[in-house]
Amino acid sequence: MSVGMAAPRAPYGCDPDRSRGRLFAEPPSRTRSPFRRDCDRVIHCNAFRRLKHKTQVFVFHEGDHYRTRLTHSLEVAQIARALARQFGLDEDLTEALALAHDLGHPPFGHAGERALDACLKAHGGFDHNAQTLRVVTALEHRYPSFDGLNLTWEMLEGIVKHNGPLTARDGAPLPRYHERGLPVGITDFVKTFDLELWSFASLEAQAAAIADDIAYDAHDIDDGLRAGLFELDDLKVIPAAERMIAAIDRKYPGLDADRRGAEFVRELISYLISAVVAEAERQLALARPQSVDDVRSAGQQFMMFPPEAAEAEAGIKAFLKEHMYRHARVMSIMKDAEQIIVDLFARYEQDPADMPDEWREGTRQVTGAVRARRVGNFIAGMTDRFALMEHQRLFDSTPDLR
Template sequence: MNDTAPYASKSSQSLGRLFGTGPSPTRSEFQRDRDRIIHSTAFRRLQHKTQVFLAHEGRHFRNRLTHTLEVSQIARSIARALRLDEDLAEAVALSHDLGHTPFGHAGERALHRAMTPFGGFDHNVQALRVVTRLENRYAEHDGLNLTWETLEGILKHNGPLLDAQGCPHGRYAEGGLPGGLDDIPAAADLRLDTFASLEAQVAAIADDIAYNAHDIDDALRAGLVTLPDFIGVPMAGPIVSEVLGHYPTIAPKRQAHEVQRRLITRAVEDVIATSTANIAAAAPVSTEDVRLAGRALVTFSPATEAAEKGLKAFLFARVYRHEAVMVPVRESEAVVERLFAAYMANADMPGRWGEMGRPVEGAARARIIADFIAGMTDPYALDEHQRLFDARPDFR
């Protein structure tokens, strides 16, 4: 883009890649990052990783890939309106879930528990490990050799990991920095105590918008809730009342889509208006000003932020903790825990993972096992469980 704002990231001013590459006559550096991510093995695997509902429960539920594509679309729309670099926003959006385990957040919780003695597990750090170490498509180096700006966005799209005094910050304040960060190569220091670019902040809030909208849709498809259940629920309730009032006789699926469409539109418009005001107040003239602003500049308005938290609380109670969801969640956590324990007890890992794991023990072996398990799709994890334990969970 040639008409980006002064505080937008500039591909021509990138801090570069760990391994030098020649210039492309047709693509910017951030476009190249986006394309490398799309062509990666880890990206393809997302189609077989759970979002909320396991694949056996229906063909039309979101998986990690469809969620990622929805996040990417929303991120590009917001970035364009704010005159940011759309390609960088898209690259961060497309890569933000590459570190997720099989079985969604259930798998992540189980793997974090198993890895607690060895530094824990964090899916943002794992995504960075995927794109810097674990993808092995290139002849001359491991990883995808992405630009510094994309790596920074993957790691810090949810905010700094350290505060100004160098102490673990936010979600890491209690447990400390997650393991797996100590051997990640980049072209320069990723600066864990600063905010990421506005493009990365856009990807983060696009994730929230997509998550809320499609989890409502999937919960309705699963029959866990009905549209009238949302009346009175913050953020979604007023929109549901509108739709049911205007279109009382159309099919429920069409009502649900209309709710989802309006929810996304209003959330995006709120972010654009609020972020425009935030940026004007902070008056950044460079990406460095953005990083040192001391707060995120891409945000919901206070009213929408409060409403969004209320909607999340409703979904948590009525959907994510619904017994129909929790039965497979508990079983999938057990699958991940059993796999980790078996590999730590020297059960053979296939292919290159077995070759890497044989010579090492303790924390080094645990991190290799975590890398292996995190990269599994849901079906592959079940196949490995079948191979090692001669049993396949039913999840029903």
């Protein structure tokens, strides 16, 4: 089947009519499947709207055309739906997972996450996947009968396990969690609603996860070129990129830099999607899963890059780390951003009265981990803009982040 053609519904995809349900029982919608309902709830929640003012790499005021967490999430959803359509998966569930995957990110991108993790080190640290789970199960307050969005089991599974299992079948944490243990938000929640942390997630979740990689690889290159942090020809150190650039130059000699860069980004996305499709088709043909439970218990990911594309993708990540994420200009801004988060955390933890009424209520009466986590939840929900405004309100001097 050629890439882009819709496949018939696959037996190994999630069937909305066979969903494992929601933590709080609700009557079915007359017009929407359970997974479409999940997607709509994500789109309409407060945390999703806040993504428009949360950093991807560049702080919101650095330019109107750089990605934010919101535009990144929309781009992930577009790629994820293309993969779902190719394999006959449930597109609504795939889109919902793609749109929700960054709901737990704090302000200022990974700098904010590092700072909050340090602030909460004594209380289990900060993990953005666990925070996304908190957002959709507790922190959104939109419904009269429950906190959170009351999403389906399949949706929550995908949020928690889109990068693979967290434990062995006996419940022992996998090696990447040996040092710090499982994220506390996840361990607490699965006591109430078992997400089977030992199994792999659905193909819908796997599609959303690899779409995230494809989107930020390609679009961070686009933003880095726009910001002048590197030139397109600098990417020629990556053999696959060198071949793509050479092909563009042969087809469009003399193309201006902006269009040349945009064409490269398109070619890169097409290359990575096609590579994933080919490898997933091969892996599925070998394993021959006949149900979504076969996928969960297969002991492997199916949505993956083949070796050559995996090498190219790793090369892109390494390039971006050196030339963009660790660029002196970016690092200087992110260092100041981390300090803003540290300052706010210390201030609110010492005096919860400085927080808004809805967060202040009850915080004074608790101490230790409970207070720290409540402060962390408040800061994690901030936009870049609000964090800056709060720092300006509470401190005599605030970094400009430029």
